[in-house]
């Protein structure tokens with residue numbers, strides 16, 4: 310029986326940061342992760358990061374509650390005057406201000422924010438890789454929500470809906486990154502070449518595109534630059550995929 314007095318709650322890992330919206334020039338507060346507080350535990354097969362105490366992915370998107378402009382931290386504020394006009398016309402004019410007073414972001418609100426970032430990316434014609442990355446993040450959020458619901462004992466019927474969404478966005482991410490790889494060269498969205506090959510192996514498996522999954526895995530296994538740990542993970546994944554393919 311542990312002592313709970315030292316146990317941190319999610320709100321201990323975040324703080325309110327004041328932002329100015331580059332589109333409507335209004336001020337708002339967004340929740341950010343305190344750097345160095347949460348301990349990094351690792352990533353899963355689709356690179357979803359896990360940290361102790363908090364799901365950092367919920368806090369990736371900055372969204373202006375006044376006009377709806379939204380972007381991940383890495384690209385927030387990177388908009389040209391022409392893009393600002395496009396956001397004002399295509400989002401701001403139709404968007405109803407949404408000021409929420411949540412202490413922490415729920416998965417559903419993080420999912421909404423991520424979808425607004427996807428809408429913004431579409432309106433400002435972001436690179437295809439950025440769209441793919443947002444699809445991936447959205448899938449991570451659905452996965453996080455599923456874990457949370459399972460722990461809470463939510464009915465399988467409700468979870469099923471989230472599972473379908475997770476799968477759908479993993480498929481979109483796969484298509485998006487595959488297209489991006491035709492015209493962009495890694496690192497793509499800060500993902501290096503070998504990590505991207507690993508991600509593509511996992512995404513191709515998710516989409517039951519087994520031949521390409523094996524091809525991406527062998528790009529790692531046969532590479533001179535891949536780290537040995539990465540090669541091992543790729544080998545294990547390739548074996549799994551071959552077994553799945555044999556069952557077809």
Ligand SMILES: [Zn+2]
Pocket residue numbers: 330331332333334335373374375376377378
């Ligand atoms: Zn705004």
